[in-house]
Amino acid sequence: MGNKKIVFFFCILIFGITIASLFKKPVTFSEKENRYLASKPTLSLDNVLNGSYMKEYETFITDQFIFRDQWIGIKTKTERLMLKQDINNVFFAKDDYLIENYSESLFTSSLALDNISYLQRFSEKINNYSRPINLKTVIIPTASTILTDKLPLYATPYDQRLYLNAIKNSVSEDNWVDMYSTLLEKKHESIYYRTDHHWTMLGAYYGYCAWAKSIGITPLSFDDFTITTVDNNFYGTIAAKVSDTVPPDSMVSFSPKDSFTYKITDETGATFETFFDDSALNTRDKYTYYMRGNHPYIKVETTPSSNVSKDFYNDRNLLVIKDSYAHCFVPFTSNHFNSVTMIDLRYYKSSIEALLEENNITDILILYSTANFAENKNVKFMLQ
Amino acid sequence: MVFSSLLFLFRFLPIVLIMYFLAPKKARNTLLFLSSLIFYAWGEPIYIVLMLFSTIVDYTLGLFVSHYLSKNLKSKARLCVIISAIINLSLLGFFKYWDFFIGSINSIFSLNLPIFQLALPIGISFYTFQTMSYTIDIYRGNAKAQKNIISFGAYVALFPQLIAGPIVQYKTIAKQLNERTCTYDEFAVGIHYFMIGLGKKILFANNIGQLWDQISTMSLGQQSILTAWLGIICYAFQIYFDFSGYSDMAIGLGHMFGFRFLKNFDYPYISKSITEFWRRWHISLGTWFREYVYIPLGGNRKGLKRQFINIAIVWLLTGFWHGASWNFVLWGVYFGIILMIEKAFLLKFLEKLPSVFSHLYSIIIVLIGWVIFAFDSLPMGINYLKHMFGLSSISLWNTQFLYLLYNNIILIVILCFASTPIPAKIMNTILPYNKDNVSNKIVISRCIFYAIVFLLCVAYLVDATYNPFLYFRF
Incomplete structure (x- = not known):
């Protein structure tokens, strides 16, 4: 029975x-x-x-x-x-941080090393260009290398400083901005999301300050911005890997108090006046709030109002070659340049040289996170 | 198809179960045969032809053997057995060993003979051994020839044991092929074996296997002596729980459909000698080699010298059976030599030792064996052994070792415990299985146990980043 x-x-x-x-x-x-x-x-x-x-x-x-x-x-x-302490390559770190653990093989793969040599060739090409163009490389270490205090006991993720140094040594001193020390100094602030692999707009702000100083621009200070918390219920990509077990993140936006007028044009010709897309906050992938997510090509043209006194250059045009870490970074750069063109090599396959001429580029910024730079199959298109 | 997949659990198995128990008894072998073909074709649509070929050949030869025997023409019957062996071994030889042999010859003599780079047909080592056993068993008078080709096809292709064993000898299930009864009691036993096997594979083997994967691919800078030992212990657990889990699932499914397969693993890691280990590990393979190779060669009846030669032959073949690669040959030779040493004198000595030492001896010998087994490339295996024995100037331990240890310590303790007969004993004491008088309390407790194991397995399968099939080389 x-x-x-x-x-x-x-x-x-x-x-x-x-x-x-x-x-x-x-x-x-x-x-x-x-x-x-x-x-x-x-x-x-x-x-x-x-x-x-x-x-x-x-x-x-x-x-x-x-x-x-x-x-x-x-x-x-x-x-x-x-x-x-780690599941699906995610550390369950202190203070409800979920930190992605990238394997050593990602950074020692032949692709990761090839990408360094593409960058090296690109930097040589730009440094010897027919007219002077100012090139800066901003490679951002991910949380596992900066927030080491928060990692579980005895956890030893790959030290991305090794990869950062390899990149640094391949370009000339003038082309390099040290993001490791910049971010390490601010590791007690919310510079990374707890549930997403990106840095926060606050993290991007500190990155922006270091980069601006390196090209002789005085960055805007905290007081120059209105800082608004736009969302308190953000679960990012890392949380998705392990299912939500921590409280959600909040997202902020930085808007300058001085009035700038932006004309943002994407690859389809659609134009916008703001960097931020409120409708994205109603979806799961809220990070697309910044710059409306991934686009092959976006151009920002800035008109400052007459009373703007801070460093603004009518005659300088910036090209940003980037991954999605740039989406909360580019809004800061637009307060100093006549135009900022931002391209994503995953989708943008046309000639870079033509772009330099077309937009009369005076400054180039290469901005990637370490992990994205190492595993990106499209870095070679820089040389196109 | 593999048992440890959502596809098997929630598509294939329910459909086959319903059709099987709705079908009249006469149609059941046909149904099993057809569903087994689908099971096989799911991963290997083309190679199904190969299996059917082997089936038809051995079915026909089986009939001839039986025919000639009845006419007292023993030499013709013998010839049929030899033809069967030649055809089966040629299939195996071509699909499994051709590239390896030719590759080796090419590299030794710098030739350029063609290699085919064929994918190994899954389960070929299992079903060719089964069909060979069939004609031999008839010849020896241990079984009668199967007149019905569908029933014979069902034996060869029987999906529970098709891709990862156990190797079921024809005589074991000859009667059950024609006449078997399915009862609730039998089915409940089947459920028990199946759940235990599923848990062993998904919850134990897959989880500890991930740690082995991580350790075996570490760079020298990350390694430490204790990490290397931890790694090979993980591999030992992975291969045991994976393989015995598969066997348990096969045995369980067999019970559900009315077949009784023999036990394939008997707690090998509690052995006190390597001789004992091989009586407890992959029993169906050991039995096969003993009955069809070792004993026909004379076994131990022709003096010690001849016995050692026989052991050498059997272990060379056993190693080679596990895969077409030198490390498997070496692995077979390694165990062959140790078995000879044990036969010669060591066994008597081990019996006198306190059991702690004989256990320790067996475990270390087995672990070294797994290092040889795990690495296709001999230099990598030797390197790993150097790590283990501190010959590659790495530290005794490092922080990464501590991290991996405390992350997995609970799992490892559970696995140590689960490698012994203790959990089964506890289960049988607190939830005794007694056909005639099963109390409600026991039924409910057993159901809760099965539900927990099953639901956890489903959860791990839905989020399956790691679910390897280890026997594609066999």
């Missing part, structure tokens, strides 16, 4: 979950994980014979599994109970 009950219980488990998962409607996009989920593959003889149908079908089941987020939450909680 008893065994009959065990068999029934087993059938309820297997068939219950099967039926529930069959009736669950597929979702195309996971806001939480910020990625497209696999959809049901189409059945064809070719697909079946080469096995791709079967592979895609398995990904489809896993991606679309019922209560997906809850299952991941159960896994995270179990691992934490087992004293695990």
Whole structure:
């Protein structure tokens, strides 16, 4: 009798979950994980014979599994109970920080080393350009190298200073801005998000000060800005990897008190007057609040009102070659340059030289996080 | 397809179970045969032809063997057995060993003979061994030829044991192929084995395997002596819980469908000698080699010298069976030599030692064996051994070792415990399994236990960043 009950219980488990998962409607996009989920593959003889149908079908089941987020939450909680201090390469650090752990192999891969030599060739090219152009390289270490005090006991992530030094040694002293010491000095402030891999706009502000000084511009001070908390419920990409187990982040925006008028044009020709997109705050991927997310090309033209007295240069035009760390950084730069052009090499594949001439570029800023720079397959397009 | 996947648990298994128990008994072998083909084709659509070929060849030869035996033409029957062995070994030889042999010959004689770089058909080492055992068993009179090709096909392709064993000899399930009863009691036993196996694979093997992966790919600068030991202990746990978990799942599924496979693992890590270890590890493979190679060669009946030669042959083959690579050959030779030493004198000495020392001896010998097994490249394996024995000027421990240790200490303690018979004993004491009189309390407790294991496994599968299949080389 008893065994009959065990068999029934087993059938309820297997068939219950099967039926529930069959009736669950597929979702195309996971806001939480910020990625497209696999959809049901189409059945064809070719697909079946080469096995791709079967592979895609398995990904489809896993991606679309019922209560997906809850299952991941159960896994995270179990691992934490087992004293695990990092899950899916995320450290559960002090003060509710989730810090991404990048492996050493990421920074020692041939791609990571190739990217350094592309940068070196690019810097030589710019330094020997037909007219003087001022080049600065800003490579931002991620939280695991700056917020080391917060890491779990004995945790030893890869020390990104090694990679930073390798980049620094490949370009000339004049082309380099030291972000490591800049950020280390401010490590007690909220310069990184607790749940996202980016730096905060505050972190970007400190970065901006160091960069501005390096090119002889006096940065605007805190008092020159109105600083507003625009959101208190931000869960970023790192939280998505381990399911939300920490309180959400808040996001701030810096707007200069002096009146500047911006004309922001994207690659489609659409124009905007502000760097910030309030509608993004209603989505999961709130970081797109800054600069409306990833664009191949964006140009900011600034008109200062007549009473602006701080360093503003009508005759200087800046080109920013960047990853998404620049999205909260570029707003600061626009208060000093006649125009700022920002390109993302993942999508922008046209000639850089043409761009230099077209926009009469006087200054170039290369801005990447260490991890993005090391694993970016498109750095080579700098030389185009 | 593998058992430890959402696809198997929530698509394949429920559909097969429903159809199997709704189908009339006569149709059940056909159903098992067809569903096994789908199971196999899911990962290997093309190679299914190979398995069908092997099935038809051995089915036909089996009939001939039985025919000639009934006419008392023993030499013709014998010829059929030899043909079966030649065909099966050629399949195995071509698909598994061709590139390795030719590659080795090319590099020794600087030749340029063609290699094919074929993907190894999954499970080929298991099913060719099973079909060979079939004709031999008939020849020896241990089993009757199967007249029904579908039933024979079901034996060869039977999905529970198809891709990772155990190697089921035909005589073990000959009767069950034609006549088997499925009861609630049998099914409940199957559930128990299956849940335990699933937990071993997903919760134990996959988790500790991640740590091994991390340690085995560390740069020299990150290594320490204790880290290297921790790493190989993780690998030992991974391969044991992965392999025995698969066997348990196979045994459990077998029970659900009315088959009884033999035990494949018997707590190998509690052994007090290597001789004992190999009686407890992958039992179905050891039995196969003993019955079809070692004993026919004369076993231990022709004097010590001949016995040592037989051991050498069997262990060379055993090593080679695990993969077409020199490290597996070396691994077989390593254990062959140790077994000879134990036979010669060491075993008697070990018996007199306090058991702490004989356990320690066995564990260290086995761990060194796993280093040879784990690295395809011999230089890398030797390097790792140097790390372990402090010959590569690295420190005894470092902060990373401490970090990895305290992050995994609970898991490691659980795994040590789970490698012994103690948990099973406790389970049987507090939740005794008694067919006739099972109290509600026990039923509920068992259900809760299965539910926890199962739901945790599902959670780990949904977030599966690491779920390897280790036997693609076998």
